[in-house]
Amino acid sequence: MATLHNSTGSDYAYLPGGMPFSSGVVALPGFEIVRARFARPLPVAAGFEAVAAHLREHGRPQTALCAAELRSPEPWSFAGFADFNAAWVGTLRRWGLVRQDGNPVARSNVCPVHEPPAEPVFHAFCYTVPTSAAQAGLLTTSDHSERAPGPRNFVLAGYAEWAEGTAFPDGIVARGDRSREGLEKKAAFVLDVLQRRCGLLGGDWRALTAFQVYTEHEIGPLLASQFAPRGLLSLGLHWHPCRPPVQELEFEIDARCVRRELVID
Template sequence: MLIANPHGHYHFLKGIDPYSCGVVADPGYEIVFVTLRSPTSWKEGFHLIDRHLEKAECDRTSLCSIQLRCPAPYPMQGFIDFNETYCQVLKDWGLYLDDLNPLARTNVSPAYSPPTEPQMHAFGYIVKAESDQVKPSLVVAGAGELRDGVLDEAGIICRGDTSPEAMRKKANYVMKVMETRLDGLGARWDLLNVINVYTVYPIDGFHEDIILNRLGPARRMGVHLHDTRPPVEGIDFEMDMRGVNRELVM
């Protein structure tokens, strides 16, 4: 069920404490998605976001999406511990809606040249749409093969198995999550402009039938494959998606 965030001018799908499952801008508003050319530490990244929002004449509550990069996949408890610190920043900013975190998030670990500390990679925020004809914009949060999104190692699909058949099962589960979240946001495949896959394992044995054939009109946008691990040890495949009209690199 979509939950309104009236201060941020967007709706979100309830997730778990570290993140929501996705966000969609309200009518008359749109998401601006910003990727940092030179990532910075995640805490300094929030200062950067603060300065950017002030310059754009946007409130902090307009922040709706975060992308992080971590040095290596965390043990499950380490991931939980990091999330507590991260969520406290969001609470200090006044971004929680009652006890719910409305921001979508992706947090993954690059296999090539990983950072030495968690870094801010990208963020999205809400602005007034430039025209009444603007298409809906949305961000689907990152998800790996973790059943029901519950932070418990027992819920990892085919844990410890990265054989081609196991990777197919993992990818199929994650694609179902993407489909469910897209539907939950009231969105369509033709609205998407970026579809990301995060894994260090080959996908050529299943990318056609498990991923591409299910993208509908979004298939023409292609899939961005990142040589990157999900943020928790034992999770091997992750995806996120977005459909925005304005992308910035800074």
């Protein structure tokens, strides 16, 4: 079973996913997660500055950043995506977020089919804030228990149909198959992984507050077969006509249980 790690500030825990981003985050007892979306997306460098300013305004350290949502002009090659990730991790390292056991910040990074940005931009971000039940300094590994007090806010990072630990692009599920059957296989695979990650975080799948699907393909035919059986249609699916960030991938999803959301200038 995967092991959760506490963030630098011990305000959230994360499920390791690799150096570019974690697989997901969950608020530790005494904290909750807030999502803030930019009214006008900002280039990544300016976005980091705006995130830092917002955190200062709310009395939070930069290490409170726990998730990010990006938009990019078009899908990268595998090597090009690695170059972007290296710069991204460099900034998070300067913020004091990256440690030996990895990068705690969850992320999605997708490419709009219509009106794409000229360069990668910040669309939204998540951060932790204390709740009235904060118990600073008393958080231990046992706080990851499902019986832990306080809100269980969590964010599941964007995930596409490439099986972890397999060669790329050979490990892409239903590679090159854009038929209904191919998309069903992709959606089922991604949903299975996200549900498993939700359980590993100690989150409650039934408590999701938002579920975002990123694909340029029509998802209507998948609603009854893939989304309804998992109890997702009552949320009202957010379908973004976007491509995943790496060429040949077709279907990505992220999800969250966050009760406080803002839109900021």
